[in-house]
Amino acid sequence: MTDNRGIESLKSFDDSFSKLPDHILVEIFIRVPISGWAQISCVRKQWANLFRGECLWRAALLRMYPLANQAKRWPGPIPRGLSKRRYAALHVSKHIFALDGEIDEIVGHTFLFLKEQLELSTMPPSGILHGTLIDQFIACGKSRDMADELASQIWLAVLDDMEENEQTFMLLTRLALEEDVFLPYPYSRSIKVQWRVFEKLFTDFRDCLNSEDYQDVLACAKNMFQLIPPVWLGY
Template identity: 80%
Template sequence: MADDSKSTTLLSADNSFGKLPDHLLIEIFIRVPISEWAQISCVKKQWANLFREECLWHAALVRRFPLAGQTKRWPGPIPRGLSKRRYAALYVSKHIFSLDGEMDEIVGHTYLFLKEQLEISNMPPPSGILHGTIIDQFISCGKSRNRAHELASQIWLAVIDNLEENEQTFLLLKRLALEGDVFLPYPYTRSYKVQWRVFEKLFTDFRDCFNHVDYYDVLACAKHRFQPIPSAWLGY
């Protein structure tokens, strides 16, 4: 009897909560930790729809990043997008790069752009094109060539480190490692640190994925670019 009474009370509370208008639900949801949003959106179709709409994300953006509304639109090839995209970009900037200032959001957008190009595309553009797009974005926003190259390198390293360890990532890293060297003027040249990280992940995290031919092809490229190479990379 007690269990039935408790169930009835919970059901009644749920029904009452479900009758709240959307604007009040939004004010409640944006105060809940973002880690719980996916679970909340699965409770009801109405709530799932709220998380797809611009109103909730705009409210969350203003609450979490009050200065975001003052950010001017920027030139360049990477668009800013709507509130959900902007929220994700600012979240990335804060939690992955810990950067402050006007460039925060652009760094986050650039990270999302590169990660999506590498993960979602069946055949991503060559790394030189992606790197050039990132450099153009930062230069068009007033960054110096040195700063643009530095930021682009940080973004590449962060994306590579946050790729899932699966066959798709192995094939992607192998393709990046085997890309031919193309002469490009600074700052469009690929970072030495980024190239090293690609080979390092292949020979450590994905070593068991190699077949005999692939291993020696990638090893030959590594020896061509780096001298000396770590002994840990040797031995199939």
């Protein structure tokens, strides 16, 4: 009897909730922590459509980042996209990077761009990707030194954000063995980025390297760096 009443109450609540207009649902959903959005979008087809649409993300953008609408469009090869993309970029900028407390939307978009490109089966050469990052920052008025620093930070953050799976192992191996084409500063990847690639291969993915691959990667590392940590040598 009690169970039946509970089920009826839940059904009544669900029916009432389903009658709310979309604009009210949007105002409710954007006040729920972002960690719960994926679950909410799976409850009803109507709710899933809201999360696929522009209206909800525009409202979320305005609520969480009210100054974002004042930002001017920027030049450069990396597009800004619609509200969902902008929200994701600002979320990345706020929670992954610490630029003197500044939430830099450009950095977030560049992070998303690089991460997506590295995950493609037909990934462009890393030198082209790095050059795209540099061009984006220079087009936005950053100095060459600042462009180099920001691009390095983004590379390191993307590499650290990747899951430890076969795809990441293959990517790191490709990056380690890729020919180092000489390009003028700041279009060459920084030593910090190249170091992190080898560091992750020889620590996080060491067991994935067979003897021949290990020797090939180790030879590249010895050619690139003067001092090799003992752990890279298997000690």
